[in-house]
Amino acid sequence: MAKVIRYEIDPKNPPPLTNAQKAEIAWLTSRPESDVDTSDIPELTEEFWRNAIRRGKAR
Numbered sequence: 001m002a003k004v005i006r007y008e009i010d011p012k013n014p015p016p017l018t019n020a021q022k023a024e025i026a027w028l029t030s031r032p033e034s035d036v037d038t039s040d041i042p043e044l045t046e047e048f049w050r051n052a053i054r055r056g057k058a059r
Contacts, residue, residue, distance in 0.1 A: 009015065
């Protein structure tokens with residue numbers, strides 16, 4: 001039986017990014033949006049946004 005390990009991360013004080021994570025973010029942000037394949041995600045229609053409900057804090 002595996003031992004369960006739980007971690008809690010403070011979203012206001014996240015751990016620093018590793019060099020590998022920084023490199024991946026740099027690579028992803030350097031790619032044009034046309035390279036992103038969103039064909040498996042349906043487009044959000046105007047009807048969707050009309051029926052949307054804002055939750056949480058308003059900005």
